[in-house]
Amino acid sequence: MKYKLIYLALLLAPTAAYARPVSYPGGVTVMTQHNDEVTSSHIHYSPTAKYSIGHRYENHREANFQLHAAQLNYLVNRWNKPTSQANVYFKTGLGGAYNDRGKGTDAVGFVGIAADWETRKYFLSYENRYLNAGKIGDNFEQHARIGIAPYVAEYGSIHTWLMLEAHYNKTAEDPFRLTPLVRLFKGPALVEAGISTSGSALFNFIYRF
Amino acid sequence: MKYIFTLLLSLVLATNAYATPPQMTAGSYNPQGTLIEIEAHGLVCDFCARAIEKVFLKRAEVSGIAVNLSDHRIVISLKNGQNLDDALLEKLINDAGYTLARISRKEED
Numbered sequence: 631m632k633y634k635l636i637y638l639a640l641l642l643a644p645t646a647a648y649a650r651p652v653s654y655p656g657g658v659t660v661m662t663q664h665n666d667e668v669t670s671s672h673i674h675y676s677p678t679a680k681y682s683i684g685h686r687y688e689n690h691r692e693a694n695f696q697l698h699a700a701q702l703n704y705l706v707n708r709w710n711k712p713t714s715q716a717n718v719y720f721k722t723g724l725g726g727a728y729n730d731r732g733k734g735t736d737a738v739g740f741v742g743i744a745a746d747w748e749t750r751k752y753f754l755s756y757e758n759r760y761l762n763a764g765k766i767g768d769n770f771e772q773h774a775r776i777g778i779a780p781y782v783a784e785y786g787s788i789h790t791w792l793m794l795e796a797h798y799n800k801t802a803e804d805p806f807r808l809t810p811l812v813r814l815f816k817g818p819a820l821v822e823a824g825i826s827t828s829g830s831a832l833f834n835f836i837y838r839f
Numbered sequence: 840m841k842y843i844f845t846l847l848l849s850l851v852l853a854t855n856a857y858a859t860p861p862q863m864t865a866g867s868y869n870p871q872g873t874l875i876e877i878e879a880h881g882l883v884c885d886f887c888a889r890a891i892e893k894v895f896l897k898r899a900e901v902s903g904i905a906v907n908l909s910d911h912r913i914v915i916s917l918k919n920g921q922n923l924d925d926a927l928l929e930k931l932i933n934d935a936g937y938t939l940a941r942i943s944r945k946e947e948d
Contacts, residue, residue, distance in 0.1 A: 654890035654935050656897075679890070679936035710881025710938035712911055748883050750908060785864060785888040785908050817885050838886055 650746065651703035651719055652682045658839040659684075665809075666830035667692050667802055672701065680705050686723055692803055695766050697738045699725025716747040727763040736764035753777035753791065771799035777813065789815040795824070795832075804828050861914050865892040866903030872917040878941040879932050882911050887937065894935040898923070911940070 653659050653676040661672045667690065674684025686701045701723035709716040720743060727738040742759030755775045762768040777793035791813035798806050809832050811824025822834040860868050882888065888906040891913055895904045900921035905914040917923065923931075925942055932939040 650886070652936075653886075654893050657890070657893065679934060705936075708881070708936060710879075710936075712880050712940070713883070715881040715883045715887070750883050782909075785885055785906055789885065815885060818889060820886075838889065 650717060651721060651744070652676050652679060652705045653838055654679055660835075660837045660839075662835045664831075664833045665826070666804075667799070674701065674703060686725070693767060693769070693801070694731045695727050695729040695733070695763060697725055697727040697763065699723035699738060699740070714747065714749045717745065719744040721759070727766050729763075729766045733766045736766050738763040738766075750782045751779050753779075753793065767801070769799055769801045771797065771802075773797050786817060789813075791815065793822075793824075797826075804830070861905055861916070863903035863914075863916065864888065864905045866896055866901065866916070868916045869902035869918055871919050872902055873922060874945040875915040875917065875923065875928065876943045876945070877913040877915065877928060877932065877939060878911055879913055880911065880938040880940050882906065882908055882913075882937060884908070890935045891932075891937065894931055898931070 651661075651672075651674065653674075655676060655678050657676045659674055659676075659682070661674075663670050668688055669691070670686065670688040672684055672686045674682040676682040682703045684701050684703075686699045687697070689696045701721065704720045706718040706720050720741075722739075722741045724737070724739050726735060728735045738761065740759055740761040742757060744755070744757040746753070746755035748754075753775065754777075756773070758770065758772045760768070760770045774796045775793055777791045779789060779791050781790070783789045793811050793813055795809040795811060796806070797809065807826045807828055807830060809824045809826040809830070811822050811832055813820065813822045818838045820834075820836040822832065824832040826832065860870060861874065862868075879891070882891070888908060891906050892904050895901050895915060900917050900923055901915055902918045903916040907913075915923070928942055929939045
């Protein structure tokens, strides 16, 4: 059962302002996310620390469609300071979507901007994305996060973050959602779990190879 | 006498500077090789530390590396007779996505 859950988490999971989408040169990252609206996965490879390319899968349960897309993540700018780092990313993707309630298949495309600022103690992020799947529909969603680490851990130890995520998607059943969550981070692995104010469970997982 | 005292003090400080072998976070420490200490900006999480480790351990010159997030310090242990010049160090740090602030070196016996 444990392995089935891990396998499910790796296969599934959407866009969210929860981690940098570009790794070190040659790095491969698996990102998954699950909440009541969407389950998604994104696997990407970074040829350089400026951009990554990969595959995205999303299952929109509320909107009844699934998509597969090739995604590009581009680091527009990074500000490295002695005790902080800030980033702005551009993300875009192109692929196909399938609706199982009679709308059939169509091309899908999306664009978005993500920004974050992080120290070892504080975290802020914002991300948006416009998605258009032709006759299947379109949406514009936004995520913002604030986080604090109750203690500062050394590299290789377990890092704990307490975060609050705000999510807005006007086409969703529950357009505005606040989700308090806990992030646990150790070495190459990051796990997040939370429950939104409307009772929706959130589970995210990232592994950087 | 003053010069002898200064010389002795310098020797003691130099000997103690790396009296305890630095603990590597990846790879292994080579006591016969050069130690390079780098201060870099932007190191805020374990993903940053791993990025630095991965980039430097790809280099044939590198024996081990230690990343310390608290003081933004990277210690690189080189293999015998190997070297990485300052320009290459800066390029490797930039390629990993970070900014080099300072470099210092300690030649081992």
